[in-house]
Amino acid sequence: MAHEDYYRILGVPRNATEDEIKSAFRKSAFKYHPDCNPGNKEAEARFKEINEAYSALSDPEKRRMYDQFGLEGLKAGGGFSGFQNVDVGDIFGDVFESFFSELRGSPFRTARSRRGADLKYDVEVSLEEAFAGAKLPVTFERAELCETCSGTGAKSKGGFQKCRTCRGAGRVQFSQGFFSFSQTCPDCGGRGEVIVSPCGQCHGSGRVKNKVTLNIKIPQGIHDSSTLRVAKAGDAGSRTADSGDLYVQVRIKHHPHFERVENDIIYHCNLSVTEAVLGAVKEVPCIEGEKTVIHIPGGTQHGKIFRIAGKGMPFLGARKRGDMMVNVKIDIPAELTPRQKELFEELAKTMDSPDSVRDTDKSSKSFFKKILGVFGFVL
Ligand SMILES: [Zn+2]
Ligand SMILES: [Zn+2]
Structure with a gap:
């Protein structure tokens, strides 16, 4: 069979750019695609030629060989066997893209069924709240299902039309040679129908922005910068898809008296010189609000730490508490009577x-x- 010039097959000039070649290929591939011409042997043969031409001209090295030496140059280059050399997935993606861009007609396409977005929110709690646990009201904006249309996006029940892209099937299929591809219809998100008269409230999206207040449970013993996940409290998904999650990052405020190290609490206790020398009984505050008594023995040195077992922070998710460490500081009087x-x-x-x-x-x-x-x- 006489060789037909690849440029002629694609209908592009010899100095065509890569984009021009790609665009010409898409058009021809779509026109002669076997799915669009069932049973047409001529179209099938043409489709193969188009693929072969594109496989040669879309590769700069092959194109150079072809320009210089023609078909013989390509054969000499080795490994060239027409259509099989084409990255089918790649071309197929292109064909898909052009196929749908040409068939897309309705301006109100049904939103794809897509999971809602995750949201992030920061809260600040006191050390006491982190100790005892808390329920914190958090107010934020999120997308929720539109009540007017119950999330359908259509003005009324009759506001839908059968999807033209998939003819109502919800899936589209392509076959090329041995390959067969099927995917959810990108125009109707698999529903098989599209909106023709959209809801006035949400304009077809099925979702509206609402301000909501949720009580976030802060668990006992939470650590600074922890993130709590509230499942499905984020943006509503489109259609039947799941809502996103809400992520609450918890910061613990600085405490005027207590310092937290892991699950222990450090308290700095001032002693007078005589208390340190002679010993003393001191009352120290605890995180739970009560006070506890510690006995300072005579001769206590500056910097000494007394450990009070079980008076620290609760372990997250466990019935156990850290300790309280009383760190002694001795005040040297600056003025004396x-x-x-x-x-x-x-x-x-x-x-x-x-x-x-x-x-x-x-x-x-x-x-x-x-x-x-x-x-x-x-x-
Ligand atoms: Zn609506
Ligand atoms: Zn469809």
Whole structure:
């Protein structure tokens, strides 16, 4: 059989761009597609030629060989066997695309059955709320089914028409050589019908935006930056599809007294010098609002941590609590009354280490004593 020029088969000039070749191929492939010409042997043969021409001209390397050496050049290039070399899926996608863009007529296509969008919302809770758990009202906007049309998108029950793309079947099928493809009709989303008179409220989408308030359950022991998922509380899906989910990100506010580390609570407790030295009984606040008593033994050092078991945060999802850590801070008085100063000086006499050098009015005598003592004088 005489070789017909590939450019002629596609009806494009020799200097056609890649896009022009692609577009010409789509048009011809659609025109001669076996599905559109059932039983027509001539159309089938032409369809094969078109595919063969496209397979050669859509590949820059093959096209160069073809331009230079004709069909012989392609054969010499090796691996060329006409149609089989074509990426069928790729071309098929193209054919599909053009097929539907040509058949799409109704401006009110039924929305595809699609899952609703997930929504995200941030909330802030106090440490007390994280401790005890809470129900928090959260107000946000989401797409919900249109009540006017019950989500159908049509003005009335008769507002639908059989889908022209799939002729009501909801699925479209294509076959090419050995390959057969079937997919949900993209125009009616598989419903087999499209809207001809859309609902005035939602304009055919079947969904409207509403402001809603939901009570979000904050579980006991929740951690900062946790995300809670509320299934199906997001945007409504189109048609019968599922709603999306609502994701609530929980932030825990800074607490004026407590610091949280994992499930433990740290509390900083101030002690006076005498409390630290002599020991004391202290009342400390707890996260549950009550107070608890701790016994500080005499001689407690600055920075010491007392652990109160079971007074921390609850473990998420478990009947167990962390501990409370009381971190001791000793306050050194910055100002003293004359009496206090006197007592401290009295104390100092009993406690000063031998190498201490004190420079106060009252102790100047002993200071000089020490200095002179160093030089061997005795007063
Ligand atoms: Zn509606
Ligand atoms: Zn359809």
